[in-house]
Amino acid sequence: MATLSDVAARAGVSVSAVSRVLSDAPSARVSAATRQRIHDAARELDYRPNFAARALKSSRTNVIGLVVPDVTNAIFAELMRGVEEEALAHGNMVLIARTEGMPEGEDTIPRLIGEGRVDGVLLQVGDAMRAEDLRILLAAPLPIIFINSVHPDHVGSVTLDDGRGIRIATEHLIGLGHRRIGFVGGLPRSDSGQRREAGFRAAMADAGLEVAEGLVTRLGYEPKQGGAAMALLAGLDESPTAIVVANVNAAHGALLEARRLGLGVPHDLSIVAMHDAWTAANAWPPLTTVRMPLAELGRQAVQAILKRIETGDLADHVVREPAPELIVRESTAEPTAARR
Amino acid sequence: MATLSDVAARAGVSVSAVSRVLSDAPSARVSAATRQRIHDAARELDYRPNFAARALKSSRTNVIGLVVPDVTNAIFAELMRGVEEEALAHGNMVLIARTEGMPEGEDTIPRLIGEGRVDGVLLQVGDAMRAEDLRILLAAPLPIIFINSVHPDHVGSVTLDDGRGIRIATEHLIGLGHRRIGFVGGLPRSDSGQRREAGFRAAMADAGLEVAEGLVTRLGYEPKQGGAAMALLAGLDESPTAIVVANVNAAHGALLEARRLGLGVPHDLSIVAMHDAWTAANAWPPLTTVRMPLAELGRQAVQAILKRIETGDLADHVVREPAPELIVRESTAEPTAARR
DNA sequence: TTTGATTGCTCAATCGTTTGATCAGAGTAG
DNA sequence: CTACTCTGATCAAACGATTGAGCAATCAAA
Numbered sequence: 246m247a248t249l250s251d252v253a254a255r256a257g258v259s260v261s262a263v264s265r266v267l268s269d270a271p272s273a274r275v276s277a278a279t280r281q282r283i284h285d286a287a288r289e290l291d292y293r294p295n296f297a298a299r300a301l302k303s304s305r306t307n308v309i310g311l312v313v314p315d316v317t318n319a320i321f322a323e324l325m326r327g328v329e330e331e332a333l334a335h336g337n338m339v340l341i342a343r344t345e346g347m348p349e350g351e352d353t354i355p356r357l358i359g360e361g362r363v364d365g366v367l368l369q370v371g372d373a374m375r376a377e378d379l380r381i382l383l384a385a386p387l388p389i390i391f392i393n394s395v396h397p398d399h400v401g402s403v404t405l406d407d408g409r410g411i412r413i414a415t416e417h418l419i420g421l422g423h424r425r426i427g428f429v430g431g432l433p434r435s436d437s438g439q440r441r442e443a444g445f446r447a448a449m450a451d452a453g454l455e456v457a458e459g460l461v462t463r464l465g466y467e468p469k470q471g472g473a474a475m476a477l478l479a480g481l482d483e484s485p486t487a488i489v490v491a492n493v494n495a496a497h498g499a500l501l502e503a504r505r506l507g508l509g510v511p512h513d514l515s516i517v518a519m520h521d522a523w524t525a526a527n528a529w530p531p532l533t534t535v536r537m538p539l540a541e542l543g544r545q546a547v548q549a550i551l552k553r554i555e556t557g558d559l560a561d562h563v564v565r566e567p568a569p570e571l572i573v574r575e576s577t578a579e580p581t582a583a584r585r
Numbered sequence: 586m587a588t589l590s591d592v593a594a595r596a597g598v599s600v601s602a603v604s605r606v607l608s609d610a611p612s613a614r615v616s617a618a619t620r621q622r623i624h625d626a627a628r629e630l631d632y633r634p635n636f637a638a639r640a641l642k643s644s645r646t647n648v649i650g651l652v653v654p655d656v657t658n659a660i661f662a663e664l665m666r667g668v669e670e671e672a673l674a675h676g677n678m679v680l681i682a683r684t685e686g687m688p689e690g691e692d693t694i695p696r697l698i699g700e701g702r703v704d705g706v707l708l709q710v711g712d713a714m715r716a717e718d719l720r721i722l723l724a725a726p727l728p729i730i731f732i733n734s735v736h737p738d739h740v741g742s743v744t745l746d747d748g749r750g751i752r753i754a755t756e757h758l759i760g761l762g763h764r765r766i767g768f769v770g771g772l773p774r775s776d777s778g779q780r781r782e783a784g785f786r787a788a789m790a791d792a793g794l795e796v797a798e799g800l801v802t803r804l805g806y807e808p809k810q811g812g813a814a815m816a817l818l819a820g821l822d823e824s825p826t827a828i829v830v831a832n833v834n835a836a837h838g839a840l841l842e843a844r845r846l847g848l849g850v851p852h853d854l855s856i857v858a859m860h861d862a863w864t865a866a867n868a869w870p871p872l873t874t875v876r877m878p879l880a881e882l883g884r885q886a887v888q889a890i891l892k893r894i895e896t897g898d899l900a901d902h903v904v905r906e907p908a909p910e911l912i913v914r915e916s917t918a919e920p921t922a923a924r925r
Numbered sequence: 926t927t928t929g930a931t932t933g934c935t936c937a938a939t940c941g942t943t944t945g946a947t948c949a950g951a952g953t954a955g
Numbered sequence: 956c957t958a959c960t961c962t963g964a965t966c967a968a969a970c971g972a973t974t975g976a977g978c979a980a981t982c983a984a985a
């Protein structure tokens with residue numbers, strides 16, 4: 246690989262001249278002719294700055310860490326896409342670290358921040374994140390932006406308008422004529438879970454409908470947990486005619502369990518889920534969902550962290566555009582007369 | 586962050602002594618007492634080597650690049666898990682780069698290799714990888730291991746025993762009594778696609794069954810393409826009673842299309858797919874699949890590239906253990922008398 | 926013509942590690 | 956007592972880029 250001094254030699258100038266021209270430093274006083282020769286030489290040698298040298302000198306790696314619970318998730322995939330695109334657009338790369346299901350004793354997080362590998366971290370806290378890792382991250386002298394969660398002692402987050410998304414889902418069911426509506430939520434300690442449940446309650450209240458406490462579950466966002474919630478709700482004396490599921494992954498589990506129990510969807514039970522993913526379209530019946538601006542969330546998270554790194558500015562921001570969108574597929578319908 | 590010289594100062598020794606002790610260089614002649622003081626000081630300061638400085642000096646980043654078509658894919662997720670775990674076990678980190686669906690004009694690949702960000706690259710070639718990116722990768726003076734594909738002018742790959750996997754799937758259908766079996770394959774130019782189709786033909790031949798050419802499609806691994814293949818096969822005069830789908834993602838599309846067409850699975854049509862993923866268990870009916878050792882593939886790919894980096898050794902290797910495993914769910918059954 | 930400012934560069938230190946070369950002192954052999 | 960050989964360290968030069976300081980030449984103003 247060509248170095249700065251190779252380019253300098255070829256252009257017949259000093260290394261510093263080359264450095265200044267190629268990174269067009271404002272303090273560069275270089276004639277147009279020299280400038281041209283430098284650019285030519287760099288192009289001919291296909292010069293690319295060695296990132297280790299640059300990082301060492303400037304203590305900027307142009308890498309941002311994306312710490313997520315689980316890469317498998319179709320939802321994170323969309324988020325990652327936004328993060329990656331925006332990062333790239335600003336000349337940054339993304340180093341992904343997973344927090345769940347890691348072998349015992351691994352130390353990715355400490356290494357990520359301790360060895361100076363990243364300029365900042367985008368953190369999506371999952372249900373099973375180790376408290377120790379979170380502590381280390383918060384204690385680190387490194388910019389951190391929380392994605393879709395807020396932390397009591399930490400300013401700097403980008404979140405979705407979860408309440409609005411769930412409200413749209415709930416209003417869809419209400420509009421179809423459902424009155425006994427259940428809620429399959431995230432874990433109670435989950436920040437987004439609380440916001441989603443609040444959205445559900447608000448929508449119900451606005452429609453003058455009562456929320457039967459037995460119809461609200463808080464088991465988690467995973468398919469298995471969605472299935473467990475479904476089993477719970479179906480076993481009730483007064484089971485719901487429709488459910489709002491706070492996460493599309495849980496909705497898949499719920500759907501599977503409903504089928505196991507012989508419940509026809511949407512005939513016996515309507516299901517609407519938050520977040521859209523390709524799996525929703527391929528489910529049977531295809532799931533009605535509310536699409537949230539996940540890619541935009543990722544993009545704005547990157548903007549937030551870069552701003553933080555460059556100017557020190559810090560803020561909590563809610564992503565409202567593009568607005569949540571109801572994708573009506575085949576898992577929701579009017580309640581049957583018998584069950585209304 | 587503490588540096589080597591901070592540690593040296595605290596231990597009352599020179600920087601080089603610290604460096605040698607902490608990276609326990611064989612050439613280090615240091616007394617046990619000094620050694621102890623150095624270790625203590627390092628621990629007290631929570632010293633971690635600055636990775637930029639280390640990379641600059643040793644031209645080793647301990648980062649390996651994982652270049653995949655698409656992170657969304659549940660199949661890659663499993664692969665990534667294996668890659669990540671094995672890399673971590675050897676003190677390496679993983680930088681993920683996506684090749685499909687990237688904005689025009691991005692230059693991730695050239696930057697990845699040109700700026701010295703990675704010690705080597707694990708490359709999963711997808712259907713839509715840009716020829717230019719592939720050319721750059723092959724031309725780069727950087728170790729590259731192909732994952733589940735082989736390249737004519739390149740030694741250094743780790744592949745699955747695709748033929749064996751498809752054979753197991755096919756034999757399952759034959760065992761159930763199916764004789765008119767279709768194949769939903771990958772694109773003809775795809776390396777793995779060819780191996781899978783060959784496995785299918787071999788299994789059929791061994792059972793003395795003929796492969797009707799109209800029953801073999803080669804549209805691709807994506808859900809949409811699986812759906813298109815399904816439409817094609819269902820429209821045939823002599824449609825199959827069962828199909829082997831070369832990829833579970835395509836199987837989801839096929840399943841959806843079958844339902845659209847009013848085909849009952851498995852009553853009218855059995856479906857078995859290669860690769861297992863959580864989506865398969867959550868489909869309706871849950872898909873019968875052949876689980877391939879994807880995580881192991883990832884692990885061995887890492888081993889291969891580290892070996893390549895350290896010793897220069899290069900080889901093409903097929904991952905046969907753990908052996909492909911048939912996961913019988915509910916999408917396969919004996920053919921109905923009427924359609925046998 | 927001297928002074929001062931401006932232009933167009935180059936010099937050299939520095940970031941934190943690694944590593945070959947060097948060196949003082951102790952021990953051993955002759 | 957001299958000549959070696961170890962032992963246990965230190966010195967100093969890289970790696971490649973950035974950046975403040977310096978310097979020679981040119982030009983305008985006094």
